[in-house]
Amino acid sequence: MDQQIVIVGAGHAGGSAAAMLRQAGWTGGITLIGDEPIPPYERPPLSKAWLKGEATAESLALRPAAFYPDSGIALRLETTVSAIDRAGKAVMLSGGTRLPYDILILATGARARRLPIPGSDLQGVLELRSAADADALKAALRPGARLAVIGGGYIGLEVAASARALGAEAVIVERESRVLARVACPLLSQFFHDFHVRQGVAIETGVQVEALTGTRGMVSGVRVGDGRVVACDAALVGVGAIANDDLAREAGLACANGIVVDLAARTDDPAIYAIGDCTVRPLPLYGRTGRLESVPNALEQAKQAAHAICGKPAPAPEVPWFWSDQYDLRLQIAGIPFDTAEIVVRGDVSAGKFALFHLTDTGVVQAVEAVNASMEFMGGRRIIARRKALTRARIEDLSVSMQQLAA
Numbered sequence: 001m002d003q004q005i006v007i008v009g010a011g012h013a014g015g016s017a018a019a020m021l022r023q024a025g026w027t028g029g030i031t032l033i034g035d036e037p038i039p040p041y042e043r044p045p046l047s048k049a050w051l052k053g054e055a056t057a058e059s060l061a062l063r064p065a066a067f068y069p070d071s072g073i074a075l076r077l078e079t080t081v082s083a084i085d086r087a088g089k090a091v092m093l094s095g096g097t098r099l100p101y102d103i104l105i106l107a108t109g110a111r112a113r114r115l116p117i118p119g120s121d122l123q124g125v126l127e128l129r130s131a132a133d134a135d136a137l138k139a140a141l142r143p144g145a146r147l148a149v150i151g152g153g154y155i156g157l158e159v160a161a162s163a164r165a166l167g168a169e170a171v172i173v174e175r176e177s178r179v180l181a182r183v184a185c186p187l188l189s190q191f192f193h194d195f196h197v198r199q200g201v202a203i204e205t206g207v208q209v210e211a212l213t214g215t216r217g218m219v220s221g222v223r224v225g226d227g228r229v230v231a232c233d234a235a236l237v238g239v240g241a242i243a244n245d246d247l248a249r250e251a252g253l254a255c256a257n258g259i260v261v262d263l264a265a266r267t268d269d270p271a272i273y274a275i276g277d278c279t280v281r282p283l284p285l286y287g288r289t290g291r292l293e294s295v296p297n298a299l300e301q302a303k304q305a306a307h308a309i310c311g312k313p314a315p316a317p318e319v320p321w322f323w324s325d326q327y328d329l330r331l332q333i334a335g336i337p338f339d340t341a342e343i344v345v346r347g348d349v350s351a352g353k354f355a356l357f358h359l360t361d362t363g364v365v366q367a368v369e370a371v372n373a374s375m376e377f378m379g380g381r382r383i384i385a386r387r388k389a390l391t392r393a394r395i396e397d398l399s400v401s402m403q404q405l406a407a
């Protein structure tokens, strides 16, 4: 009988893995199981184009609905996998069905972190992870409505930008001393802070949220550390995501705030792979492991798993990268912009077109944060992959093209 692959999680990683397995020559069965009601779709537009009404359901879909039956992929939606029986090589579905596998791929993604504070269960306290969440948020963003955004990370900033585009008011309340504190360098945080303020977003940093307050079950304010209440009609909680590694942990697979995998996306069970936001993976360029929550990572690991399963050569490790769109700003980050010795600016920060090159103490380029500077981003990725060293003077010199820098 044909070998069976079961993929748990019909998101970006799971949907891509199913397609890549067929591309890599897998002729056995593929079952893709997801607990959401729609086929795999792109989450990035949920905080951007979709929220602003600029995207359609078709444009959100990763692939046309007919792709799955046409490719011999059994797509089971609105189905939750509740347990893994590793000894019996089967997964248990929510309805009690037992589904055997020869190879299992876990692609369960991540979930929005919730705030363990009073008022979190009030109506109008929202999170943004799924298309259903985005629809609820969209309904709250009427012109003139006041949105409190708790957390100044990428999702919080993108939603604030979309809210402004829709004519809603937005106030960001951030616990750290700057927005994007966990993901970007201070200079970039300041640039985005100032840009948002110029667009009419109020930003409060260094503020602890104590409670959400409400009237008749509906959120009406965010109470902060000094006792003030920031009034709002809806509150988005955007304070990070937690890996969905519960299934794996309960099945005894190695987990450390995410399912531990190698560069072939293998877990410590040879029959089980894991990909996407739910994993902790090696970052070979940086000599450490980490959890990457990004579309490029979901695609890279889907390919790693598909190649390993189909006996194809392992794909070369990629430089991690990420993007964020806010207003007419496109931010692209290549590499990991932390723990570096020096930051060199190329371009003009005040004109909103620049790149920040992060160098190690030996001048090796470790990361590039590029704002409306796609040449710098693309060249930066090549430079980082080759662990190339550059001098400050050469990076700053705009008469030296990115092709020359990357050569």
Ligand code: FAD
Pocket: 008, 009, 010, 011, 012, 013, 014, 033, 034, 035, 036, 042, 043, 044, 045, 046, 047, 079, 080, 081, 082, 107, 108, 109, 110, 128, 129, 130, 155, 244, 247, 275, 276, 277, 278, 292, 293, 294, 295, 296, 298, 321, 322, 323, 324, 325
């Ligand atoms: P997901 O896409 O989350 O898919 C996991 C799926 O598994 C979900 O459908 C989940 O419901 C399902 N599932 C979980 N457990 C089970 C179970 N037991 N049984 C059945 N199904 C289960 N990345 C970028 O690179 N750039 C961006 O600009 C960007 N913007 C984003 C904006 C938003 C609002 C969000 C939420 C994410 C954004 N991301 C962005 C991140 C990117 O979307 C994720 O990294 C990517 O979706 C990860 O894919 P995944 O398959 O690992 O997880």
